Each structure stands twice: as C-alpha cells, then as structure tokens.
Amino acid sequence: MVSDDPNVGLAIGLTTAAGLATVIGGGLACLCDPDNHSLLAGCLAMAAGVMVYVSFIEIFPEATNLFHESGTFNSDHAFMMTTLVYFVGNGLCLVADVLTQLWMSRKKSKASENREVTPTGEDDDPHGLATAAIAVQELTTGAEPVPATDETRVEGGLSTSSSTRSFESQEELPRPRVHTRTELLGTALFTAGAVCLHNFPEGIVTFIGTLEDPSVGVSLATAIAVHNIPEGIAVASPVLKATGSKKQALFWTLVSALAEPLGGILAWLILGDIINDITIAVMFALTAGVMAYIAIIKLQFSASHFDPTNRWAGGGFLLGTAVMAGADILIKLWMSRKERKASRTSEHARTAEDDDACGLATETIAVPELAVGTEPAPAESGPILEGGLSPTSAAFVTTRNAESQEEASEPHVHTKTGLLSTALFTAGAVALHNFPEGIVTFLATLEDPAVGVSLAIAIAVHNIPEGIAIATPVLKATGSKKKALLWTFIAALAEPLGGILAWLILGDIINDVTIAVMFALIAGVMAYIAIIKLQFSASQFDPTNHWAGGGFLLGTAVMALSLVLFRI
Structure with a gap:
C-alpha cells in the first residue's frame, strides 16, 4: 500500500x-x-x-520504447502503436477545436444580436456582450470607449482613437x-x-x-x-x-x-x-x-x-x-x-x-x-533518464479575423517577397535530406536488392510531398511552372548523385557516425524551414488557419502512413 x-x-x-x-x-x-x-x-x-x-x-x-519494453510489441509494432495514439491525440484536439469554434460562433451571433438592440446610451458597460468590442479595445489599447452603435467600431473592431498604438500600422490593429x-x-x-x-x-x-x-x-x-x-x-x-x-x-x-x-x-x-x-x-x-x-x-x-x-x-x-x-x-x-x-x-x-x-x-x-522505458545502460554510460520527461509550453487558441482588405493584403507583401528565399531554403533542405537517403538506398541495394527495392519504394512515397513543398513557393513567387519543375528536378537529382558521389569519394569514411551527423543536421535544417518558413507563409495566405492547419495535419498523416506501410 x-x-x-x-x-x-x-x-x-x-x-x-x-x-x-x-x-x-x-x-x-x-x-x-x-x-x-x-x-x-x-x-x-x-x-x-x-x-x-x-x-x-x-x-x-x-512512448515507442515503453511499448517495446512492455514485451507485447516488437520495435516496428511499437512504432505503429505510438503513431496511432499520437494521431488520436491530434484528433482529440481537432474535435475540441471545432467544438470551441462552434461555441464561439454562437456566442458571436448572440453578441451581434444584442448589439443591434442595445440603446445608444448604454456605452458604460465595457464587459457586456453588447459591447464586447469596446471591452477588447479597453484591454488591448487603453482607449476610451465610444458607443457600441459607432459604425467604425462594429465593423472594424477599433475606433480611430486607437491610432496612438505603436505596433506596426493602423491597418494591422483590427486583425487580432x-x-x-x-x-x-x-x-x-x-x-x-x-x-x-x-x-x-x-x-x-x-x-x-x-x-x-x-x-x-x-x-x-x-x-x-x-x-x-x-x-x-x-x-x-x-x-x-x-x-x-x-x-x-x-x-x-x-x-x-x-x-x-x-x-x-x-x-x-x-x-x-x-x-x-x-x-x-x-x-x-x-x-x-x-x-x-x-x-x-x-x-x-x-x-x-x-x-x-x-x-x-x-x-x-x-x-x-x-x-x-x-x-x-x-x-x-x-x-x-x-x-x-x-x-x-x-x-x-x-x-x-x-x-x-x-x-x-x-x-x-x-x-x-x-x-x-529504455534499456538499462552500463554504469559508465550516459544517463538513461530523459532530462525532463516532456514538460511543455502550453497552448494558445486564436482564430484570425479577416474582416478588411488591409488585413488580407498586408501579410501578402511580406510573404510574396519571402517566397523566393523560402523556395531556395526548401530545395536546399530537400536536397540535403535526399543525400543520406541516397547513401542508404545505394548501400542497402548492394547488400540485398530486395531491401533496396523496399527502401526505394518507401522513400519514393514520402518524396512526393517534398516535391509539393518545393514547387509551391516557386510557382507562387514566379508564376512559372517550368521553374517550379526545374527546382523540383534539381532537388530530386540530389538523391542518386549524393549516393553515388558519397560512395565513390568518401569511401571508408562513411559509417554510422557520419550518417548520423548528416541525418541530425538535416533534421535541424528541415525543422527550421518547415516551421519558420513554410508554416509561417501558409499562415499568411490563410488567415483562418483552416487550410494551413489542415494541410500540416495531412502532411504528417501522409508521412506517418508511408512509414507504417513500410514497416508492415
């Protein structure tokens, strides 16, 4: 007990x-x-x-190690179980998010109805549903409230008195x-x-x-x-x-x-x-x-x-x-x-x-x-315990409001000019990513053609989304399908060329450590580009985050499915 x-x-x-x-x-x-x-x-x-x-x-x-150490699952099945439960967590969040947005939509409709019937003299209620927009301004800008019937405030969310704000420009103020x-x-x-x-x-x-x-x-x-x-x-x-x-x-x-x-x-x-x-x-x-x-x-x-x-x-x-x-x-x-x-x-x-x-x-x-849930290591090795069993930053839920023309056009100015650099970043990252894949596929095929075929199929499946990630920003920035296909083709050639050149030039230098270094380096590059570049650009083109968020979930699901199918 x-x-x-x-x-x-x-x-x-x-x-x-x-x-x-x-x-x-x-x-x-x-x-x-x-x-x-x-x-x-x-x-x-x-x-x-x-x-x-x-x-x-x-x-x-x-989680994968714990599934494996339980003795019920082998390493492949442990990975599959972890992936399955991971996406269950994604799904639970998605359901909660949809329900939250529906609830907020109903609240917004009721608040809108209340604003329509609120007398003009009731402008001293900064926390009621009828003057929710005023309360927001008071919290965020410290501006004096004006009557809820003020047309500028109802449509734009903020009155012209908020022009004293120092954040960026007047057009950006209504956005959040x-x-x-x-x-x-x-x-x-x-x-x-x-x-x-x-x-x-x-x-x-x-x-x-x-x-x-x-x-x-x-x-x-x-x-x-x-x-x-x-x-x-x-x-x-x-x-x-x-x-x-x-x-x-x-x-x-x-x-x-x-x-x-x-x-x-x-x-x-x-x-x-x-x-x-x-x-x-x-x-x-x-x-x-x-x-x-x-x-x-x-x-x-x-x-x-x-x-x-x-x-x-x-x-x-x-x-x-x-x-x-x-x-x-x-x-x-x-x-x-x-x-x-x-x-x-x-x-x-x-x-x-x-x-x-x-x-x-x-x-x-x-x-x-x-x-x-890891294998016990010898006493002289590094610690088994993960130094922080996954504590996290918490979570924040906001839904962008695209009410005005300024709101939609402003982020496009930044995104349009940054798409060319994003395209180069993405193509470079995919090329770096394809390089060790080419090495692994090449060496595996030399050892066992059957294994090489399996690896090639698995890599080919998950290379398709990579091609989309390269071509999309190039096409958006230049409008040229030829350039989009050209950069995709260049990134694709990195795999066979990387495998052959690495095998011929590096020779005996290629070992587990060098391949591990390449993979870790590539993981850092790809994570930076995915979050800092690609996902940011997606959010600028989709203020509602419906397509950007859904696309991210779909991308992870496609990659996870390809890995699971490869392990079956």
Whole structure:
C-alpha cells in the first residue's frame, strides 16, 4: 500500500513542487505588458518551440520504447502503436477545436444580436456582450470607449482613437481584435486543460520514481520544474490578455499546476497495479499528439499572427528549442555524474556482500527503466533518464479575423517577397535530406536488392510531398511552372548523385557516425524551414488557419502512413 511506503511524503512534496513551478511562469507573464505584441509573439513561439522539441525528441521516442519494453510489441509494432495514439491525440484536439469554434460562433451571433438592440446610451458597460468590442479595445489599447452603435467600431473592431498604438500600422490593429476577448477566454480553458493532460503522466512518473529511489525523484522533479515555467507563461498569457486580471491568470495557472501532484497521487491510488509500461506509453503518445497539435496549429500560428515580420515568432521558436535542448543536456550530464557515483558505491557494496541483489546500482538502473522505458545502460554510460520527461509550453487558441482588405493584403507583401528565399531554403533542405537517403538506398541495394527495392519504394512515397513543398513557393513567387519543375528536378537529382558521389569519394569514411551527423543536421535544417518558413507563409495566405492547419495535419498523416506501410 502507498500509505506504508516511507517515501510517500517526499513523493507528494516533490510532485507538488514540480507542478507549482508552473505558477512561477504565470507570475512572469503577469510582470510583462500584455499589449506588447512582439513580446507576446516571442513568448508564444518559445512555448511552441519547447513543445515541439519535447513532443518529437523526448515523448514520442519514450512512448515507442515503453511499448517495446512492455514485451507485447516488437520495435516496428511499437512504432505503429505510438503513431496511432499520437494521431488520436491530434484528433482529440481537432474535435475540441471545432467544438470551441462552434461555441464561439454562437456566442458571436448572440453578441451581434444584442448589439443591434442595445440603446445608444448604454456605452458604460465595457464587459457586456453588447459591447464586447469596446471591452477588447479597453484591454488591448487603453482607449476610451465610444458607443457600441459607432459604425467604425462594429465593423472594424477599433475606433480611430486607437491610432496612438505603436505596433506596426493602423491597418494591422483590427486583425487580432474583433473576437479576441471571447476567443482568449476559451483559449485559457483549452490551455489549462492541455497542461493538465501533460502534467498527469509527469506526476505519475515523478511519484513512482520517488517511491523507488528519492534521489531519482529529486532529479526528475528538478527537470520537470525547469520545463514547467514556460507552461505557466502560456497558461497565464491568454487569461491576462482576455480579462486583464492578474488574479485570474494566476488562479488558472495554479489549477493547471495542481494537476501534477493530484494526477500522480490519484493515478497511483486508483490505478494501482494497472500502471505499467503500456499505460504510461499510451499517455505519453497521446500527450505528444496533443502537444504537437497545439504547438504548430495554435501556438505558432498565433505567434506569427501577432508578429507579421516573423522575427520574434521565428526567434522565439528557435530559442524555445534551444532552451529545452540545453536544459536536457545539463540534466543528462548531472544525472551521468550521479549515476557514476552510484555505480562506484554499488561496486564497493557488491565486493563486501556478493549476494546483494538489491544494491544501489540495481536501483539506479531499475528506476530509469521504469521512468522512460529504455534499456538499462552500463554504469559508465550516459544517463538513461530523459532530462525532463516532456514538460511543455502550453497552448494558445486564436482564430484570425479577416474582416478588411488591409488585413488580407498586408501579410501578402511580406510573404510574396519571402517566397523566393523560402523556395531556395526548401530545395536546399530537400536536397540535403535526399543525400543520406541516397547513401542508404545505394548501400542497402548492394547488400540485398530486395531491401533496396523496399527502401526505394518507401522513400519514393514520402518524396512526393517534398516535391509539393518545393514547387509551391516557386510557382507562387514566379508564376512559372517550368521553374517550379526545374527546382523540383534539381532537388530530386540530389538523391542518386549524393549516393553515388558519397560512395565513390568518401569511401571508408562513411559509417554510422557520419550518417548520423548528416541525418541530425538535416533534421535541424528541415525543422527550421518547415516551421519558420513554410508554416509561417501558409499562415499568411490563410488567415483562418483552416487550410494551413489542415494541410500540416495531412502532411504528417501522409508521412506517418508511408512509414507504417513500410514497416508492415
């Protein structure tokens, strides 16, 4: 029983402390100016960067390992299960998003009806449905309200008195404003729910890890606490922006923070023996799907919406991934030192007592295996524990309003001029990506033609979307189908040429390390182009985010399906 374990109190304390770190992030958000669009875009994008990094670098592989380590699935089937549950998470977010938009649409219709019947003299109600647009202006610009019947305010969302705003230009002001207050209130709940869902498995792992070994629990709690701070920022920002109340922002941050200790305790007490590698893997994969959806479809889109130049949004995303990676590396180094010390202690203990089957070394290996589902490593190797079991930045839900001509045309000015560079970036990234694929296919075919054929088919299937990604910006920027096909053809030639030249020139230098370096380098280049360039450009051409968001989900689904079919 849990009550009989001497480490229960410590486990509760550590999970609570790790969760409350979210409140620190909420406090930081309250200290910032919610009307600073550049800072808001940077914070949202940084949260998205942390979330994307955690989803694909930490949680997805951890879930796959846990499925595999359960003994029920082989490596291929483990990947398939993780992919399936990942897209279930995407689907849940999509359903929640659609329902939220329908709810907000109904609220907007009712508010519109109320505005039509509101007397002209009732302009002192800045928080009623009839004057929601006035309340938004008061929150965002500090301008004095004018009667709700003012035609300029009803149609454009802001009066001409808001011309004192320093953000960009007068034409850009209405863009995020007309429905922002209603949407941000829904965003607050959506965000808090996403953080709660993410904190739940973290609470389980931290709680169980502490019961097994307090030193491991402390390490886990520290890692999770560090990564929970950006989550607090993402939870508090929409609440503060919508209500202007720091108390409400901190309250919702606290609610999401308490999900970690409560989730760990309740899961341990109620689920009991049901908690195993598979259940934790399902939670991790589901969380990865939710986080990826929110990060790309909502968070990064909102960041680019508030920063048409993409400087703060792009830089914030890169900073988020860098912060997450740096924190992981530091924690892994720290855990490596602790593990080596524990290994030396266990060696001395085994020398004194050979029948010590439950020594410190065994505990040191068993708990990381429980926490992340990886194979136990030798004592002198790097740490097994992921240095932050996928904490995330939370989520932000906004829907762009394309009411005016200025709103639609302005982002096209930036996007049109940037499409040529985007096309070059994309073609270069695909060419780099095709280079190691050519090496692998070439070498595999030399070893076994059947394997080479399988690899070639799989690569050909997922190369089709790459061709679309190259040709689309070229065609849009130049209007020339010939140029679009030319750049696509050049990128395509990189695969056979790369394989042949690499084999002839590099020779014996080609090994697992060099190929791994190329793949890692290419992953970084492609991630940058996909999020900072392609997805940003898509958001500029689609203010509703319906096609841009749906296209992103479709792209991931097509690639995942091709990989799954290849593994069958």
